Every structure is written in C-alpha cells, then in structure tokens.
C-alpha cells in the first residue's frame with residue numbers, strides 16, 4: 001500500500017466549506033450550530049486519521065451523511081421507553097412502578113404550574129410539604145403522622161440518623177437484608193452514625209435475645225421485612241407484637257422497615273398476603289418505613305408513618321431537607337393515595353395492581369394472539385411457542401410466591417442454541433422500542449404480563465430481521 005497522495009489529504013473539505021452546504025444548513029436548523037460544528041470537526045479529523053492509515057477518501061456527501069447519523073445518535077434521548085417482558089413487574093432497573101394516568105396528570109400540572117407546595121391557601125401563610133399526603137397516609141395506615149422523603153433508603157437513613165446516632169439499634173441476624181443495587185441495611189446503619197446490634201442467629205431469634213441486648217445505648221428495636229428471601233426449615237422469629245411489648249417495657253421505640261408495604265390486603269385479588277403498614281401499626285410499631293414505587297404503585301419516594309412525637313422529631317432533622325421529595329412526585333403520590341379511598345377502582349387506575357392481578361387466561365390469550373406475528377418475525381431460524389410461565393412481583397415483595405403467567409418462548413434451531421438465543425435477545429433489544437425478555441435454557445423468553453401496547457409491539461416486529469445480525 002502507498003500513502004494517499006498529499007493532494008488527496010488536502011482534498012478534505014474545510015469545516016467552513018461543509019458548513020455552507022444546504023444539507024448542513026438543515027442540520028444546523030435541527031440541532032443548533034455549536035453541536036454541528038463540533039461534529040463536523042471531529043468527523044473531518046477522523047477522516048484525516050483514516051486516510052493516513054490508507055483508508056480510502058470519501059466525498060463530501062458521505063461526510064455529511066456521517067455527520068447526520070452521528071448527530072441523530074448523539075441527540076437520541078437517553079431515557080427511552082422499553083417493553084418490560086422480563087416477568088418481573090416491579091423491575092428496579094426498568095423503573096419499578098408505572099404511575100397511572102390520574103397521577104401522571106397531577107405530576108404534569110405540578111411541573112408546569114405554580115402550586116401550593118408549601119403554602120397554606122386558606123391562611124395565606126407558609127405551609128408544610130407533607131401536609132398534602134399526611135391525612136391520606138393516616139387514614140390508610142392507622143398511624144398518627146407521616147413524613148415523605150426521596151425513597152425508602154432515605155427513610156431508613158433518616159430514622160436512624162434522627163434517633164440512633166452514636167447509639168445502637170437491635171436487629172435480628174435473620175433480617176440483615178441486602179436489597180439489589182448494593183443497599184444493605186448494615187451499611188446504611190453505619191453511614192447514619194448508628195451501631196448495629198445483631199442478635200440471634202440467621203435462622204432463629206428469640207424474645208430473650210432482644211431483652212438481653214437492651215442496654216444504656218439502645219436507641220430502638222427494629223424489624224426488617226425480609227422481602228427478597230425466605231428463611232425456611234428450623235426457624236424462629238419474634239412476632240412484631242412481642243418485639244413491640246419488649247420495646248415499650250423499656251421505653252424504646254419499635255420500628256418496622258417493610259420495604260414494599262402495600263396499602264390494601266392483596267388477598268382481595270387472590271394474591272398472597274403481604275404485610276401492610278396498618279398491620280405493623282396495629283402490632284404496636286411506633287414507626288414504619290416503606291417505598292412509594294413498589295406495591296403502592298406510586299412515584300419513587302419513601303414513607304415514614306408512626307407516632308406523632310417521633311414524626312415531629314424526624315421533621316426537625318436538618319437532613320429531612322436534603323432528602324425531601326419534589327412537587328412532581330408529591331402531586332403524583334397524593335393522586336395515587338386518593339385512589340386508595342376506593343379499593344374497587346384500584347385495579348383499574350393503578351397500573352402496578354392491574355398488572356399484578358391480570359388473569360392468567362387473559363395473558364395466555366394474548367400470547368396465542370401474538371404467536372403468529374412472532375413466528376413470522378423470527379422466520380426459519382427459530383421456533384416460537386406459547387408457554388406457561390411465572391411472573392414475580394419484584395423489588396423484594398413476595399419472593400417465594402410466583403404469579404401464574406403466559407408468554408412466548410423462541411427457541412433457535414440448530415446447534416449452539418444458547419448463543420443464538422442471546423443474539424435473538426440482543427436483536428429484540430435493538431428494536432426502536434426495545435423488548436427486554438430473558439434467555440433461559442437455550443430459548444429467548446418473553447412474559448406477556450406487562451405488555452399493554454400490543455399494537456406497537458407487533459408493528460415494530462417487521463424490523464427485527466434488519467437488526468438481527470449474523471447467525472451461526
């Protein structure tokens with residue numbers, strides 16, 4: 001190979017010259033001048049470097065096309081909607097609960113209008129941010145008062161930081177939970193300046209373990225809902241009411257971290273029981289913490305409900321300010337809580353509950369409906385079949401119980417099925433509205449429980465072939 005003649009290198013157009021081309025004027029109109037200038041510069045630089053490596057010169061039109069492609073890719077929104085067909089309804093990496101239309105509209109209004117976030121309209125004076133939801137939370141949990149913060153991790157932190165700095169909190173070893181994304185109860189305890197006093201063993205903790213651990217430095221007794229695992233076999237845990245009695249005999253607060261915390265009895269829809277904040281308060285808890293975007297089906301936030309004097313102390317902690325939620329989420333939370341006034345409407349209006357309670361036969365019927373389109377989309381390379389599968393609630397709720405569901409398994413033909421299934425999974429993720437499923441036993445599996453927009457799903461299948469890539 002010979003070096004490209006100096007003349008060819010010189011033949012690269014200048015940035016100014018490209019900027020004067022009509023197609024580039026259109027790009028400037030769309031993306032703004034600074035971004036286009038920056039892109040043209042880097043594309044010319046890259047082309048100059050490529051030519052020094054004896055890679056053929058390209059003409060001006062090709063450079064401009066490259067520039068347009070780059071700009072389109074660089075300005076595509078980073079947060080994009082996807083189809084969550086993983087079978088996990090509250091998928092933390094996919095954004096957990098979907099809020100309903102009513103809550104979304106409330107959030108939109110709070111975003112685009114001035115609102116009485118901390119303003120008492122009747123009195124014309126400063127108001128309290130949490131006041132918008134406190135009455136609802138009192139009504140729905142039986143607690144005396146409530147505080148709302150950024151998420152449940154923040155709620156846990158704030159409780160510890162308010163009551164247990166330089167003191168001890170007593171927790172059973174069987175409840176030292178790690179939740180996905182490296183949130184560990186023991187770590188957050190350390191960070192909030194509190195000492196964790198572990199008692200009992202992994203599988204068994206008794207009332208006397210709590211009693212014996214109580215000392216001068218004890219700040220609280222805590223129970224954590226072991227939401228993402230179950231300890232089975234030779235086990236023993238101390239019931240909430242008993243821990244509450246022990247705590248109160250020693251003038252200590254008893255706190256329950258529920259994690260998910262549904263505000264309704266899930267049994268009414270044939271789902272397994274999940275403990276409610278009302279249960280915990282009824283059992284004598286002085287404080288209960290739970291998430292807004294797990295089973296509650298609202299925006300991301302953390303709720304602390306409980307005794308009025310304790311909530312007042314939490315509110316006075318300067319860290320509350322650092323952990324508070326914004327007006328959008330407050331509006332969405334209030335709208336979501338209002339829906340709980342009428343449990344009969346919940347399934348219709350709260351997407352999380354609608355998805356969790358979808359009857360298996362509806363999902364199976366949807367799978368049968370979609371099968372021909374999927375079979376056609378994958379062509380001769382794979383077999384598609386309707387399957388029974390099991391969805392999970394996710395985000396730690398009800399770890400052992402699975403919800404009967406239905407989906408479609410796409411099994412590549414030929415050998416090396418596992419890597420072919422992974423490529424298929426890749427291709428589905430590359431669709432304009434990425435489809436997120438899972439690969440299991442040499443098949444790509446989609447659970448249809450959370451598929452709402454069937455028409456959109458089918459419409460983009462025609463593009464699957466184009467993004468499918470090479471085969472074995």
Ligand SMILES: *Cc1c(COP(=O)(O)O)cnc(C)c1O
Nearest residue numbers: 151152153227258259260291396
């Ligand atoms: C999920 C969970 C948390 C953390 O809640 P986030 O809202 O994700 O911050 C804390 N404790 C328990 C028991 C949980 O299940």
